[in-house]
Amino acid sequence: MxxxxxxxxxxxxxxxxxxxxxxxxxxxxxxxxxxxxxxxxxxxxxxxxFDAPSDNIPFRLAPFGTPYQKRVWDELLKIPAGEVRTYAQVAAAAGGSSRSVGQAVGRNPIPILIPCHRVVAAQGIGGYSGDGGTDDKVWLLELEGAPITGILRDQS
Incomplete structure (x- = not known):
C-alpha cells in the first residue's frame, strides 16, 4: 500500500x-x-x-468500515468547515445513538479529511483520537473559525 x-x-x-x-x-x-x-x-x-480550510476535496476517499460507520462518516463530510454538530445531531441524520456515533467517529481512519473534529459532545468538546487528543481537536476547530468558546466553557 x-x-x-x-x-x-x-x-x-x-x-x-x-x-x-x-x-x-x-x-x-x-x-x-x-x-x-x-x-x-x-x-x-x-x-x-492548513493555511485556509476548505471542504472541496478533489480526490476520492475510501475508508474501510462497516456500513453504519460509512453512513456516519458520510454525515461528517456534510458538516461545513467552521461549524460543529453534536453526536446526537449526527445520530439523528445517520441513525443510531450518540454512543454509536461516538464509536464510529472514534474509528474514522481518515481524520481531518473526514472531519471528525467537527463533532462535539452536548456538554463539552468530546474526545479526539489524534496524537494530541482534544488539544488537536480544539486547534483544528479554531483554525476553521468554529464557535467553540461556549463549548470549552461547558467543559469545566
Whole structure:
C-alpha cells in the first residue's frame, strides 16, 4: 500500500492509498514514501488546507468500515468547515445513538479529511483520537473559525 508523509502544524502525518483513493491518515512518519498522483494531490491539498480550510476535496476517499460507520462518516463530510454538530445531531441524520456515533467517529481512519473534529459532545468538546487528543481537536476547530468558546466553557 503506497504511503506518503507530510509535515503539518500537528506534527508528521502519513497518508495511505489503495486503488486510487485515500484510505487512511495517521499521525507519525510512514516507513515507506511513494509519490503517487493521488498521494501527492492529497499532500498538496492538506498543505493548503492548513493555511485556509476548505471542504472541496478533489480526490476520492475510501475508508474501510462497516456500513453504519460509512453512513456516519458520510454525515461528517456534510458538516461545513467552521461549524460543529453534536453526536446526537449526527445520530439523528445517520441513525443510531450518540454512543454509536461516538464509536464510529472514534474509528474514522481518515481524520481531518473526514472531519471528525467537527463533532462535539452536548456538554463539552468530546474526545479526539489524534496524537494530541482534544488539544488537536480544539486547534483544528479554531483554525476553521468554529464557535467553540461556549463549548470549552461547558467543559469545566
Amino acid at each position: 503506497p504511503q506518503l508523509s507530510l509535515h503539518s502544524p500537528l506534527g508528521p502525518l502519513t497518508l495511505s492509498e489503495e486503488d486510487g483513493a485515500i484510505i487512511a491518515l495517521d499521525w507519525g512518519w510512514g516507513r515507506d514514501q511513494t509519490e503517487t498522483d493521488v498521494l501527492v494531490a492529497a499532500r498538496e491539498w492538506l498543505d493548503k488546507w
